[in-house]
Amino acid sequence: MSRTPLDRLRERTARLAAPLCVGIDPNPERLPEELPRTAAGIERFARGIIEAVAEEATALKINIAFFEAFGSAGMAALERVRSDVPLDQFLILDAKRGDIGTTAERQAEALLGHLAGDAVTLSPYLGEDAIEPFLAYPGRMVYLLARTSNPNAGQLQDMVTDGVPLYRRVARWAVDRWSDPRVGLVVGATAPDELRTLRDDVPEPGFLVPGVGAQGGDMAAAVLACNGTRAPGVVNLSRAITGASRGADWADAARAAARRVRGEMQWVGATLD
Amino acid sequence: MSRTPLDRLRERTARLAAPLCVGIDPNPERLPEELPRTAAGIERFARGIIEAVAEEATALKINIAFFEAFGSAGMAALERVRSDVPLDQFLILDAKRGDIGTTAERQAEALLGHLAGDAVTLSPYLGEDAIEPFLAYPGRMVYLLARTSNPNAGQLQDMVTDGVPLYRRVARWAVDRWSDPRVGLVVGATAPDELRTLRDDVPEPGFLVPGVGAQGGDMAAAVLACNGTRAPGVVNLSRAITGASRGADWADAARAAARRVRGEMQWVGATLD
Numbered sequence: 001m002s003r004t005p006l007d008r009l010r011e012r013t014a015r016l017a018a019p020l021c022v023g024i025d026p027n028p029e030r031l032p033e034e035l036p037r038t039a040a041g042i043e044r045f046a047r048g049i050i051e052a053v054a055e056e057a058t059a060l061k062i063n064i065a066f067f068e069a070f071g072s073a074g075m076a077a078l079e080r081v082r083s084d085v086p087l088d089q090f091l092i093l094d095a096k097r098g099d100i101g102t103t104a105e106r107q108a109e110a111l112l113g114h115l116a117g118d119a120v121t122l123s124p125y126l127g128e129d130a131i132e133p134f135l136a137y138p139g140r141m142v143y144l145l146a147r148t149s150n151p152n153a154g155q156l157q158d159m160v161t162d163g164v165p166l167y168r169r170v171a172r173w174a175v176d177r178w179s180d181p182r183v184g185l186v187v188g189a190t191a192p193d194e195l196r197t198l199r200d201d202v203p204e205p206g207f208l209v210p211g212v213g214a215q216g217g218d219m220a221a222a223v224l225a226c227n228g229t230r231a232p233g234v235v236n237l238s239r240a241i242t243g244a245s246r247g248a249d250w251a252d253a254a255r256a257a258a259r260r261v262r263g264e265m266q267w268v269g270a271t272l273d
Numbered sequence: 274m275s276r277t278p279l280d281r282l283r284e285r286t287a288r289l290a291a292p293l294c295v296g297i298d299p300n301p302e303r304l305p306e307e308l309p310r311t312a313a314g315i316e317r318f319a320r321g322i323i324e325a326v327a328e329e330a331t332a333l334k335i336n337i338a339f340f341e342a343f344g345s346a347g348m349a350a351l352e353r354v355r356s357d358v359p360l361d362q363f364l365i366l367d368a369k370r371g372d373i374g375t376t377a378e379r380q381a382e383a384l385l386g387h388l389a390g391d392a393v394t395l396s397p398y399l400g401e402d403a404i405e406p407f408l409a410y411p412g413r414m415v416y417l418l419a420r421t422s423n424p425n426a427g428q429l430q431d432m433v434t435d436g437v438p439l440y441r442r443v444a445r446w447a448v449d450r451w452s453d454p455r456v457g458l459v460v461g462a463t464a465p466d467e468l469r470t471l472r473d474d475v476p477e478p479g480f481l482v483p484g485v486g487a488q489g490g491d492m493a494a495a496v497l498a499c500n501g502t503r504a505p506g507v508v509n510l511s512r513a514i515t516g517a518s519r520g521a522d523w524a525d526a527a528r529a530a531a532r533r534v535r536g537e538m539q540w541v542g543a544t545l546d
Contacts, residue, residue, distance in 0.1 A: 025375065025376065027375050027379070029375075063372075063376055065370075065372060065376045065377075065379040065380045065383065066376070066379050068348075068379070068380070068383040069379040069380075069382040069383045069386070069387060070387070071348055071349075071352055071383070071387045071388070072345045072346075072348035072349035072351075072352055073345075074348075074383075075341075075344055075345035075348045076344075076345035078345075079344055079345055094376075096370070096371055096372050096396075097338075097369070098369055098371070098396055098398075099336075099338060099369050100421065100422075100423035101423065102298065102300050103298065103336055103338045103339070103367075104338075106300070106338040106339050106341070106342040107338045107341070107342075109342040110338065110341040110342045110344070110347075113342070114342060114343070114344045115344070123369075123371055123396045123398050124398070124429055125371075125396050125397070125398045125418055125421075125429055125430070126418070126421050126423060126425075126426060126429075127423065127425035127426055127427070127428035127429055127430070128425050128428060129423040129424060129425045129426075130423075145398055145399070148373065148398075148399050149373075150373035150374065150399055150400065150402040150403075151402060152399070152400035152401050152402045153399060153400055153402075154400070155400035155401060155446065156397055156398055156399075156400055156439075156442075156443065156446070157398070157400070159434040159435075159439065159442055160434055160435065161432040161433055161434045161439065162432075162433065166429075166432065166434065166439070169429075169432055170429065173428065173429070177428075
């Protein structure tokens, strides 16, 4: 396939007309009732969700910690899940890595080589040494954490440096350092004002926007933040889609929820145009 | 065993009289010539090093990315390596994780539950949400990244907030937030002035000091920074010990190097007293 992952993201965004990323965070405590709370259970759940939402989601995001918690059995399950992802999908491995030198190279091998992710999430705290080894994989994307969606995100990210909060400095640093469309930012939707401010600050990079749905973020602000960037942005929803039902209809309920959210995003996008 | 991991770290520090942490970063490109560049090769290397340095090292640090790069086979190797670590050792799993909510809980389960690490390294960028799930495991330690040892560490960590570099604000935040001796800091030795400044700023937390040895950090400054803290500090050396020879004598050479470094640390410690 000569198309790069970024090409695929662009094609899917155009075709599906909604920046929907479905996040797969298989918490054994919240699995459908019919599935065991084991590595086999989260594997069946992940594969079922991927099949159910494939036609509605522009991208998929797998939070790999839920597999890592089961050790080597969990990683073997993740390998099978990954091989089940349709070739034309765009798969983000949410790992939030950040290390240096040969360690970062081995992390990149784990996520982009062995698991063949199309994109990864990375922490910026160690500087470019933690990012470059991932960009050495042609066509893959990285999303650097700028403003996260958790309640205590501001403890560090809001520290004021040169008159602006750290997360804005991080975003500016990323844009100044890399003009590459493959470098995006993670910007939570739970603080819509900050999302808008950051979008104004740095109009270029594609955003990965978590926090809409179960975390209560602002859908319109999130969808708007995905427009007109040098790589398409995506808005991630996890539990609001994958947890739509814990009964026997869980896969159908997830598909219906994805379709509903995609429609809402299309409506918001059309209204904003 | 009623002793906690922190008790064990204290006992080993007192008994060995040197804050030596041996870092195991099994890079397949730098393995002893007799070992295959596979998951089996890094497993044999790690187990050989652990056996060789057991009597000289106060602590061991395993950089888990080198196992993750081999997927589920690498994780199975890591599980066997972990079960080989003597019960009276203190094992730091160097993973530099940082995530939120249930994801952080599953990371803690992976590293402190499933792999039964005594300590982990964590990134502070997401705030306390990323740290607390690890502290829920009694007796385990966490080391938060403050100042790392890589060439571009300063890109974020030196950003000035309220008149001081970010890494000093992070250290102060950690100390203000947790009076718990189980919360330590990662502070690289490659910038000895910064190490000393930080030690003066926050006299309380135990430091994990990388960057001595192959990275050229200052041994005396590193050893001095480990004294008198509420949990003992450790100075990590990886390649300078584990890469002492790539010939058939690699395990013996690592043992000899560990003994030499431990002696050097004892000498520095005695001189500083």
